[in-house]
Amino acid sequence: MASYIFRRLLLMLPTLFGIVLVSFIIIQFVPGGPVERMIAQLQGHGGDATSRFTGGGSDVGASSMQSAVGQSSKYRGAQGLDPEFIKELEALYGFDKPAPERFWIMLKNYARFDLGQSYYRDIDVVDLVLEKMPVSISLGLWSTLIIYLVSIPLGIKKAVKDGTAFDFWTSAFIFFGYAIPAFMFAILLIVLFAGGRYWDLFPLRGLVSENWREMNFIQLALDYAWHMTLPILALVIHGFASLTLLTKNSFLDEINKQYVLTARAKGLSEKQVLYGHVFRNAMLIVIAGFPAAFIHIFFTGALLIEVIFSLDGLGLLGYESIMNRDYPVVLGTLYIFALIGLLMTIVRDVVYVLVDPRIDFEARAV
Numbered sequence: 001m002a003s004y005i006f007r008r009l010l011l012m013l014p015t016l017f018g019i020v021l022v023s024f025i026i027i028q029f030v031p032g033g034p035v036e037r038m039i040a041q042l043q044g045h046g047g048d049a050t051s052r053f054t055g056g057g058s059d060v061g062a063s064s065m066q067s068a069v070g071q072s073s074k075y076r077g078a079q080g081l082d083p084e085f086i087k088e089l090e091a092l093y094g095f096d097k098p099a100p101e102r103f104w105i106m107l108k109n110y111a112r113f114d115l116g117q118s119y120y121r122d123i124d125v126v127d128l129v130l131e132k133m134p135v136s137i138s139l140g141l142w143s144t145l146i147i148y149l150v151s152i153p154l155g156i157k158k159a160v161k162d163g164t165a166f167d168f169w170t171s172a173f174i175f176f177g178y179a180i181p182a183f184m185f186a187i188l189l190i191v192l193f194a195g196g197r198y199w200d201l202f203p204l205r206g207l208v209s210e211n212w213r214e215m216n217f218i219q220l221a222l223d224y225a226w227h228m229t230l231p232i233l234a235l236v237i238h239g240f241a242s243l244t245l246l247t248k249n250s251f252l253d254e255i256n257k258q259y260v261l262t263a264r265a266k267g268l269s270e271k272q273v274l275y276g277h278v279f280r281n282a283m284l285i286v287i288a289g290f291p292a293a294f295i296h297i298f299f300t301g302a303l304l305i306e307v308i309f310s311l312d313g314l315g316l317l318g319y320e321s322i323m324n325r326d327y328p329v330v331l332g333t334l335y336i337f338a339l340i341g342l343l344m345t346i347v348r349d350v351v352y353v354l355v356d357p358r359i360d361f362e363a364r365a366v
Contacts, residue, residue, distance in 0.1 A: 155247025
């Protein structure tokens with residue numbers, strides 16, 4: 001297993017390179033880069049640089065125009081600005097170098113985990129990500145944990161009682177929860193329990209109260225749970241449906257196989273058959289989806305939840321960075337997301353072996 005993990009770690013390098021390369025290329029063709037935004041602000045247009053920029057990318061530009069001082073510029077919004085000042089802006093944001101050179105510099109920095117500095121926040125990207133990480137960890141970790149703790153036992157129970165009233169009514173509840181988007185359910189929770197129109201039982205913003213420094217450990221834990229109840233509930237209600245049905249169908253498929261009939265014929269109890277034989281095989285497909293489910297909740301699924309409940313996490317950070325053309329943050333967070341996603345696939349394979357020791361990754365090619 002150790003040599004398999006080592007090979008997978010080596011394969012992560014070209015994968016990360018491809019992700020970073022494609023992302024870097026796409027960014028070159030996004031209109032309204034940081035230089036254009038700064039020019040628009042200086043010209044008094046409130047940062048609406050995209051509409052004033054005629055080119056395809058922030059460093060390739062478009063057709064040259066004559067500025068008010070009679071010299072050419074690749075930025076339409078640069079009319080009336082000193083060309084030397086424009087060059088200083090390009091140097092400030094690193095756009096004074098050719099794209100291949102900038103990409104090579106970025107790769108060398110990423111190898112040292114130096115993700116650069118935010119254009120607008122005056123802080124290193126790594127420090128910025130670490131600052132926002134507690135919110136995303138709280139939402140992603142607790143939501144995923146609760147979803148799995150609820151969905152797997154419920155899916156097993158539905159498989160055992162397939163076709164009964166319990167299966168019918170739980171399925172109705174599951175489909176109802178799945179049909180409502182997480183953000184809609186979050187709004188409903190606010191209306192009901194956060195002072196919207198009925199009860200004012202839970203807070204609407206932050207991970208903890210403002211006086212959290214004055215609390216002891218137990219008070220802080222309770223305050224944290226109080227703040228996170230509604231956001232996590234909104235994610236869990238929508239997220240557990242697909243996993244429950246996946247677990248049910250996986251167990252149903254295994255229950256009907258010959259080895260289960262043989263185990264029952266030997267006189268084993270239903271619990272011994274279910275958890276001693278079926279569980280190990282049926283859980284493989286559930287485990288296979290864990291990395292994708294975790295990454296979805298951890299980074300993307302909680303975006304609107306963060307906005308609705310005023311939680312400043314990685315999802316909101318990534319969205320604001322894209323809108324503000326804060327390229328170091330965009331590329332840096334994408335690099336971290338990709339790295340965590342690839343590591344999670346390795347964790348999945350390790351769990352495969354723990355669940356079913358018959359699986360031997362050493363005997364197969366990666």
